[in-house]
Amino acid sequence: MNVQAWTFVLVGLSFALYIGVAIWSRARSTRDFYVAGTGVSPLANGMATAADWMSAASFISMAGIVSFLGYDGSVYLMGWTGGYVLLALLLAPYLRKFGAFTVPDFVGDRYYSQAARVVAVICAIFVSFTYVAGQMRGVGVVFSRFLEVPVELGVVIGMGIVFFYAVLGGMKGITYTQVAQYCVLIFAFMVPAIFLSLMMAGTPIPQLGFGGADPATGVPLIKKLNGLHQELGFAAYTSGAKSTLDVFAITAALMVGTAGLPHVIIRFYTVPRVRDARISAGYALVFIAILYTTAPAIAVFARTNLLETVRDTPYESVPEWFTKWEGTGLLTFADENGDGLIQYVGPNATDAAGAPITNELTVDRDIMVLANPEISGLPDWVVGLVAAGGLAAALSTAAGLLLVVSSAVSHDLLKRGLRPEISEKGELIAARVAAGVAVVVAGWLGINPPGFVAEVVALAFGLAASSFFPVILLGIFTKRTNREGAVAGMVSGITFTAAYIVWFKFVDPAANTAENWWFGISPEGIGTVGMLINFAVAIAVSRVTPRPPRAVTNMVEDIRVPRGAREAHDINA
Amino acid sequence: MSTPPDPASGALGGRAAADRTAYWRTNLRYVATLLAIWFAVSYAAGILFVEQLNAFTLPGTSFPLGFWFAQQGSIYVFVALIFAYVVLMNRLDRRFGVDEGEETAPGGSAH
Structure with a gap:
């Protein structure tokens, strides 16, 4: 069999697996649809979170970015893992205790305000759509290169699969499909990495291999690569070009953005207990770290190989x-x-x-990442496997994001906003229709991608960092932060961050250089400043406005203690 | 308001408010300690002092030390920090009697 035949077989098998899982785990209630009935074991939730989080960007792009940026690529490695420490220590257990369905639920209730809820809904929808367009694009690239079908057809096939299991299964279907997708994607990522490590460093463990030496010559790989870079006129691989402050700011924005992303946060609503929320963040990071510690090894192998x-x-x-x-x-x-x-x-x-x-x-x-197995002359089935892995990564993330969009519309906007009298059945239909519409919009964005997907992703992280993270954190760790403070904080944080990014990315891209940046902080890292502004404004405004009502302070007291966590509930019910 | 009355949430209610404060203080101390380590391995070792640490290599390998922290070491420590927090908090929950027993676990089986 050639590469294309192997790809068809492996991609086909993986798709059949996802569909089978989806049929087995379809949703019967809104609780199933939004939070998988809170019956997901922490280990399964950890795997699903890992698949949800690791997108086409992690699977397809990240090792390549690190490969080209060298040390500067560390911002992605630290930034996209360190956020889980913040989640596990500062957010996940308390949000699970609160026991809602969505992120705007928490913001709206803790700050007793429809305005805060609406701001949160808009942020959640915007952030999620931004991401989903990138995923669909990744699907298209894999299809066009490996199956040699047009990008458009590839996107339509991908949409069809996601539509099937997201609309049918909701969170429950998505969770168990994501467990399967995690297995596919990590296997597909590790097999070529192990082959490469054996070839280039003589050890099957890539994490050790890239700190090892070429078995033939005994020259350490990193030294060899730095030498090649010097000969060919590149900057040394292990030293960076970005300023220290900028590296600091970008890492912080990515970490805090991770902890503020709605599709990641809602995963912790699906487990039965508070302590399950803590441990499942730990499992999630283990599963993520397997890929994230391998990626820099692949980066070194691939770079050396290419040169x-x-x-x-x-x-x-x-x-x-x-x-x-x-x-x-x-x-x-x-x-x-x-x-x-x-x-x-x-x-x-x-x-x-x-x-x-x-x-x-x-x-x-x-x-x-996609070309690596071919560059290194690995067997054809490995190439096909990588294609299936890339699709698993893109589809699992797309499904998680679509669920956020769908619950934001059916739950936050209809049930908690415009149509509180809607029945359980009606809400479930609305959720499915919203998911269906979202899939179609995402597919359209994948076929006609805005020319600035990368820029918009930076914006998404910046917005998540400067909006959700500070208000959720203050909502748990302070009792004094009130409605006025939260709304003012979110609005000022978002406005500042969005304005900075829009200015340098869209209005005046020519000025997007270090000399013009404030304090030398790039648009990618400005979310960190936006977050600080949000904190400062929220605390200051809260001090000069009335205290939150007694019921809210009691609620904060309550979420700080694990005992009594219920199934995620519909709060008005 | 939002949270419906729930008898179980009053787990600490019967005890002195001091108990509740002590529980929360200890939690905050754990969080602060673990986040200090989180900061040290990523922002300090991997970013602020990366050049100085690169003068050394990780023993037994050819990794420049700062580079290793930025691309490998910090991630391993992140994982360890979360599990440390899980162990500390499970113990603290039991000590203050606010843990969720197996029998109170709602939800049941996964499917």
């Missing part, structure tokens, strides 16, 4: 994968000096006489 493969290679004799990726436009070669060889060099490259060399090869960093 050695293409360096001064005659264009005539490039391997097959090179030509295939050229076909997608994600890899381009222009023979600037007409010598027929590939010069892939950094900005500081010079020839023997000291004259600068022009770079002739452009590699899209998103293809590194």
Whole structure:
């Protein structure tokens, strides 16, 4: 069998598995639909959270980004894992005790305010749609490269699958499909990594392999890569180009953004008890860490491999994968000096006489993980497996996000807002219709992606960091923070962050350089400042406005103690 | 208002309010200690002092130490911190009698 046949078989099998799981676990009530009946075991919830969290960006793009950025890529590794410590210690147990269905539920009730609820609903919907567009795009890329079908058809197939199990199963169907998807994606990520580690470092454990040495020469891999970088005129792999303050701010924005993302937070509503919420955050991070500690190893292996493969290679004799990726436009070669060889060099490259060399090869960093098995000459079935893993990552995240959109509409807007008299059955129908509409919109965004998906994702993290995280934290750890403070804090945090990002990304992109940034903090890291503003404003305004009502202070007292956590309930019922 | 009355939530209610305060204070102390470690391994070792630490290598490997903290070590410590918190809090819950017993677990089986 060739690569394409293997891909069809493996992708087909994995899709059949997801559909089977979805039929077995369909939702029968709104409690099933929103929070899987709070009957999910912490281990299963940990796996589902990991699959929910690790998107096409984690699976397909992250190792590639780290591969190209070297040390600077650490912001993603630390930023997208450290947030779970904040979740487990500061948010998850208390939100589980509170026992609602959605994030706007908590914001609206703790701050006894429809305005706060509406702000939260808008943020939740915006953040989730931003993400989902990126996932659908990832689905399209995998389909077009490995199955050689048009991107549009790939997106439609992906939409069909997500539609089927998200609409039918709600949170319950999504949770158990995500458990299956986690298994597929981690297997698909680890197999090539283990092969590579054996080939390049002589150990099956990638985490040790990239700190090891080339078994043939005894040269440490990291040293070898730094040497290659120096010869080819790139900055050293282990040192960064970003300023320390900016690295600090981006890491913090990603961590806090993670802890503030609605689709991550609601996962902790699905477990039976408060202590299950704590431990399932721990399990989730273990499952995530398996991928996140492997990714930097793949980054080093892939980078070394790429540099050695293409360096001064005659264009005539490039391997097959090179030509295939050229076909997608994600890899381009222009023979600037007409010598027929590939010069892939950094900005500081010079020839023997000291004259600068022009770079002739452009590699899209998103293809590194997908192309890696082929670059290293791994068996065909591994290539097919990676395609199935990429799809699992994209579909699981897309489904989790769609659920947030659907519950924001049917629960927060209808049940808790416009139509409180809606019946259980009516709410369930509304939730399914909203999920269906959301899938179609997401698919449309995947086929016609806004040209600025990466920028919008930065915006999503910034908004989550500067809106949800501070008000939820203050809502649990202080009794004094009141409605006025929370609304003022959220509005000022969001406005500041959004304005900064929109200015540098959309209004005046030419000015998006370190000299123009405030304190040298890039738009990716500005969510950290927005969060601080939110905290400061919320605390200050709360001090000069009336205390929250007695019932609210009692509620805060209550959520601080685990005993008595109930099944997530409909609060008005 | 939002939370319906719930007899179980008064677990501490019968005891002195001092008990409730002591429970919460201890929790805050655990959180502060663990977050200090969280900060030290990521922001301090992986970012602020990365250059200084890169002068050393992690014993037995060829990792520059600061680089290792940024790309590997911090993540391992994050995992350990969450499990440490779970153990500490389960013990604290039992000590103050606010733990959720097996028999009170609602929800039941997963499907």
